[in-house]
Amino acid sequence: PVDGPVQDLASTDIRCSFNAVPINDNGILCTVLATAGIDITFNRSGFTHSSPIFTYMAKCAPDRGSFTGSVGKVWIKVHQRGYDTVWVGQWLHDQEYKWYTVVPACLEPREYLVRYEVFGLSNCAKVRVCQSYPSCHQAKVLGIGTTYQNSNCLVSFPGTGYSGTKPGI
Helix, strand or coil, X not given: CCCCCECCCCCXXXXXXXXXXXXXXXXXXXXXXXXXXXEEEEECCCCCCCCCEEEEEEECCCCCCCCCCXXXXXXXXXXXXXXXXXXXXXXXXXXXXXXXXXXXXXXXXEEEEEEEEEEECCCCCCCCCCEEEEEEEEEXXXXXXXXXXXXXXXECCCCXXXXXXXXXX
């Protein structure tokens, strides 16, 4: 996928970046053991924006080879970081551009699509010029969890996750 900002928050590119498609059984799969304290790592080098960063997960149905996260409210936010004495751009630089997300131990074992997003806020005062840098990867969560989340906590991309015309973006 192209490494550039997605500025149209209503486009399908907001989900996993430009022209993202599932990888179907080519051996590329990260296996994650879902126990408290186990994390998965995202590397976002060179990002210097004043921004928050978010991690979402969606159950792959029927499997990772065909799931795109495009149908309905399927995404749940599992982690975020905003301003905390420094913006995420500086924090990522200090962490050698690595972002760690703890996999919730309660998740049921199955394949998931993991969505990381760094959100550049510098131009968000204008409609359709916020800068989203989404990226996705596939993960197989192992463990004994039994839950995902009820539908009240799920969002869609595009859709209920963001709107380029709502306050706060």
